[in-house]
Amino acid sequence: MRRITSHISNLFNPSQKELTRNLEHLLGFRPIHIRYYELALRHRSKTEEDDCNNERLEFLGDAILGAIIAEYLFKKYPTQDEGFLTELRSRIVRRETLNNVAMRMGLNKLVQYNVQDKGLSRSHIFGNALEALIGAIYLDIGFKKTQHYILKTLIKEYVDVDTLEATDPNYKNKLLSWAQRHGHSISFETIEEKMEGQRRLFTIGVLMNNELIATGNSYSKKDAGQVAAQKALEVLAHQID
Amino acid sequence: MRRITSHISNLFNPSQKELTRNLEHLLGFRPIHIRYYELALRHRSKTEEDDCNNERLEFLGDAILGAIIAEYLFKKYPTQDEGFLTELRSRIVRRETLNNVAMRMGLNKLVQYNVQDKGLSRSHIFGNALEALIGAIYLDIGFKKTQHYILKTLIKEYVDVDTLEATDPNYKNKLLSWAQRHGHSISFETIEEKMEGQRRLFTIGVLMNNELIATGNSYSKKDAGQVAAQKALEVLAHQID
Structure with missing residues (x-):
């Protein structure tokens, strides 16, 4: 009985409804399994329990993003060698780039973290949350649709690959x-x-x-x-x- | 006319037929686009042209393998933190492990490389070719089927994840x-x-x-x-x- 009640209360949890609405606005599609996204948006400064923060999803999302960007670059630059592809991918997925994307998307407004800790907002927690969000999207809707979202929305709107290509970090x-x-x-x-x-x-x-x-x-x-x-x-x- | 002739000759290329047969035996499924596999099996010591060796496919395959192993470990170890997952994945995908898998699969017999160069057989060219092969498989049959091949055949038959987990490289x-x-x-x-x-x-x-x-x-x-x-x-x- 307890499990059923908790299931029903989850279904009607007003904060989940609001999060679903916010995510739909942010992502351009309606998330199905909202619990993945709740986890993706929870920084470890907001929870005592080790496995209730977004770090495992960040690990997964980082790998999924890496694979999707690898194929994108492999096809976009058919004659460039693997050194070029590796370097350009690292510029796209590095923490500074992702943190910047997360801020411009407005993802920072959805991340749950300890706002008292002033150091955190200067670190890359929003970029890390973006990776975790990609992990959540992958678990929610699968590889093909995640790939479509990343290439047709995320990269297209927020990452200028040609400029990253032309910029030599020296x-x-x-x-x-x-x-x-x-x-x-x-x-x-x-x-x-x-x-x-x-x-x-x-x-x-x-x-x-x-x-x-x-x-x-x-x-x-x-x-x-x-x-x-x-x-x-x-x-x-x-x-x- | 020249292109048509070359296309026809490719279709009936006896070495391609033999490679298809060998790969079908090795992989357990029949490859469709054999040109990806030809490229995956060509080490740079065997070709003058920079973009006719397997290094670009190695870049792609490495990323695809990384993503598939990430999800596998994420689900196999639901309570372990990202440090554990990262470390265990690096043990699975490191060059020594993959080279060993490639040799045991018999992939070394299919790789085209300069056999005169004695140093090469001691390096990790077969493990690298295995990554390139995964890139070729992905381009040939897509993410879902590649994932199935890697988890149900490659990992299951050739990688002892539990032993890798228990081994501390120290x-x-x-x-x-x-x-x-x-x-x-x-x-x-x-x-x-x-x-x-x-x-x-x-x-x-x-x-x-x-x-x-x-x-x-x-x-x-x-x-x-x-x-x-x-x-x-x-x-x-x-x-x-």
Whole structure:
């Protein structure tokens, strides 16, 4: 009897009705299994229980989004190599891009989080909630329809792929200017060149104050330097944050 | 006229017929668009042209496999957190696991590569070809059927998920024993502890001969140490390889 009552009360839960309406407005389609979406929108700062927040759905949504964007780029750029595709996908799905999309969609208004914690709104919780939302959509309506939603609505309206393609993040410049501001010396060094099949593979190292802090591999020296600089920035960000 | 002739000759290409037969035997279903599979099985050591090897399909297949395994683990372990799911997925899809699966399936017999290059057979070209094959299967028969093939055949027959779950790779031990063999000193240091929401986030650094070579973050010190050790091993592998 208890289960039936709770089922009925869920059916008529006014907050679920409101959420369904809000999501329909946000997504352009009516969600069926609202409980997935409730979970997707619950940040861990809002719940005591470990498995009642959106992090598992974020894991799932991240993977689904990655696959859908991979196919999209594979078909959009039929002659570009896997290095290009990997780099462009990482620009589309990186936290900054997704957080920005989530804010512009208005998803931030639906996310449940501890508003007292001022640090949270500066982190990427809305971008993470967007990934969780994609996980919820996938569980709710399946791969094909999720793919359609992501490509025909999300990417089309909120992500400028051509601009992302044209923008070179230039991690090397970023690293050098950071080091200059903080009084560190940075140098790049070719650590190794070796043949892999018919191609030459370069390993470039980043030295900060003559200590090796990161390395990068690529078939071009320029790219290997960029990869190494990006990794160095990650290592430094962990130390500084 | 030339195009028609080439089309007809393709239709009756005896090597395509043989490949179709071999793949049907390997996969348990008859492939429809054989050209995807031809590409998936062509390593770059076998072709001069950049876009005629399997690397683009490897990018696609890696993403599709990642999504399918993500959902599989999400449902198999309904109460485990995203850290557990991420770690277990990485064990399933890592190069060593996939290379091993590819060899046991017999995929290595179908991959076209330069057999003169002795280094290649020691690298992970068969595991990479397996990812490319998954990309080809996806383009050929779509998400749902690819998912069915991967879960009901590939994983079921060749991957022991429960053993992978139980096996702790213990990167810390691996790093320490490597350092001992090579006469280096290794130490772990807590670089930072900070609150993120209601949880404490630890950053652990790996120092080799008193130089910081890698850092790792996690909500537990033990895990952060493992992540840092794993990254240190990657940095060292790039220098040593």
